[in-house]
């Protein structure tokens with residue numbers, strides 16, 4: 149079913165001129181009468197109050213960091229505190245028209261945004277709902293600290309809860325919003341729509357787009373704002389996120405009922421600086437940041453520069469843009485100009501800017517200016533301002549007292565960190581509505597075609613069946629994907645060429661016939677945003693499967709895999725789950741940048757489950773497992789064996805649903821003389837080797853396919869090595885620091901008393917992968933395995949080595965680094 153968007157040469161070759169519409173700068177006109185009528189006295193006063201809370205909160209942090217005390221409360225805070233003093237109006241103005249259904253994501257400098265968004269929620273929810281949320285959050289632990297001795301209203305209690313929960317989080321306390329496991333740069337509170345803040349500059353640029361995709365695809369209320377800094381406009385994930393957010397297909401190809409583009413606003417808090425680099429005039433070339441909207445789509449992303457020193461200008465812009473987003477006409481870019489009076493962090497001496505510049509902005513100080521504006525227009529009185537100031541001081545002082553106390557605000561036990569690394573939870577579906585599909589499953593053309601395939605790969609004589617007659621590893625993956633698509637309405641899959649092309653290596657061929665565009669779609673070539681948006685989609689409550697066409701492209705998604713997908717469950721203290729599967733195809737034949745196995749990198753990073761099936765039976769059963777789980781899975785597949793049939797499960801690959809037990813290696817052949825452990829397609833070389841060991845040397849090798857990298861149960865491995873006393877470990881990954889080197893180290897310790905020889909690892913050469921014609925010099929070959937056994941494990945009588953696998957060669961290679 150090819151897509152129907154004609155590329156017409158007559159049209160695209162015709163001369164003409166692109167017209168770029170103007171981009172408004174600071175279009176807001178203050179009008180106190182109109183503003184009073186629109187918001188009312190109380191709401192306007194609350195805006196000022198919230199700005200004051202943020203300023204005092206950060207003044208307190210600044211005092212604690214620089215002087216070790218605030219109002220006589222001594223405290224040594226070891227961690228970071230990136231303050232946003234000066235930027236309060238931008239944060240408060242943004243939250244005025246947001247509800248708890250609207251999500252904001254942010255950066256390392258987001259205390260103000262968390263407080264603004266959560267304080268604003270305390271004004272819009274009724275008492276019963278507020279109590280329900282506070283009581284239900286982390287077993288009411290945070291609430292119980294502020295509730296003790298409180299005798300004011302529920303709303304006041306909620307204010308205390310917000311300020312205390314944020315501060316206790318910054319001070320790494322169990323009673324904080326994320327049990328202290330996120331800290332200053334990552335704190336957030338989902339029940340009020342404050343979503344993860346990111347210490348990686350620009351990190352929210354693609355994650356927030358994924359959250360907006362979640363809202364659009366699952367018809368959830370609200371918009372999503374990705375708050376980022378001006379210097380993050382130099383970051384790839386931000387641009388990739390914008391490209392993904394601005395795809396035409398939302399309006400050209402997706403069903404009208406979906407509602408158009410994802411409701412995402414990329415909101416730049418443009419304070420004109422990175423840490424010390426100045427964006428306007430030095431490190432960027434955009435002049436006015438809002439200009440970049442013009443580079444992305446014909447609507448200029450509805451970009452505007454907004455005066456972030458006036459909360460009402462920001463509120464106005466957000467209100468207008470929110471309706472654009474809800475109508476599906478996004479994405480939106482806001483360039484909210486602001487300025488931080490404070491340094492990047494309390495230790496910053498501001499050597500990169502003049503005192504005059506800071507002083508000039510202080511004369512525009514938004515809190516002072518807004519307070520004067522409200523009093524001058526008779527909206528609040530000077531006495532009311534003074535009394536608010538006092539209330540704010542009391543609020544910050546009392547919550548600080550609670551947060552510094554180790555007795556009232558203890559830290560988590562280290563065991564709790566272990567418990568939140570993975571949820572180890574499973575769910576058949578993440579929503580109850582009927583999954584949107586185009587066909588009954590049995591009418592899918594590939595399902596029909598697979599009915600004629602042999603689900604076991606050998607004939608009665610044990611000979612391999614012809615390739616076109618067998619059910620392959622690729623088919624196993626397809627069946628798992630199709631099954632979950634028909635079970636879980638939230639499940640989406642996307643990546644490069646995922647739709648009519650059939651996904652990388654045709655694993656998805658046939659899915660297009662069953663699925664509407666919004667559940668299976670082509671993405672831009674944006675590996676960062678493919679994974680990053682998957683992170684945002686998953687942590688918002690949906691199941692996503694994203695694909696990297698070659699393992700080597702993980703490099704393009706490094707931050708998203710290593711810092712985002714792997715971290716948010718634990719940094720949220722288990723509040724968030726991450727039902728995200730990243731399918732990674734490991735290449736061959738295409739040389740140095742398309743043939744690398746990077747499983748060891750994923751093994752090294754805490755927080756990832758890592759699977760690598762190499763049989764059709766496992767491909768289906770392990771993908772089934774991954775697609776029911778709520779933890780993030782890096783799912784490796786080898787291009788060498790997409791076509792392979794099932795050679796081990798005699799009854800063939802089941803038609804129905806089944807799962808492989810998590811972390812359990814598979815014994816592929818039983819033997820008593822030597823254990824060969826493999827990860828990935830090296831299994832098949834190991835089996836050839838085992839055949840030869842039996843035929844020529846009367847040795848019975850036990851062959852075990854790890855299939856899991858993390859978690860990994862060592863029981864079967866230890867039992868086997870204790871039985872045989874010898875172990876060879878084989879992988880297609882480059883040998884140095886391969887995952888099997890880690891397994892060898894562990895087995896040395898676990899089986900030391902029973903080993904007759906040290907474990908030996910055979911991997912690929914520590915080289916570039918050469919051309920297909922020369923690959924046998926790179927990937928482990930049967931001869932390498934036999935020679936290694938002979939030289940380092942068990943001399944094979946009469947064996948003639950053809951390669952150098954001696955310990956001398958091992959040290960030579962390491963000495964040279966090759």
Ligand SMILES: Cc1ncc(C[n+]2csc(CCOP(=O)(O)OP(=O)(O)O)c2C)c(N)n1
Nearest residue numbers: 257347348349377378379380419421422423
């Ligand atoms: C990927 C990455 N690079 C560098 C840093 C170090 N760093 C932290 S904040 C910052 C400046 C960010 O500037 P901007 O995005 O404008 O946000 P602001 O600090 O002004 O709020 C830098 C370079 C980082 N945290 N992440």
Ligand SMILES: [Mg+2]
Nearest residue numbers: 377378421422
């Ligand atoms: Mg900045």
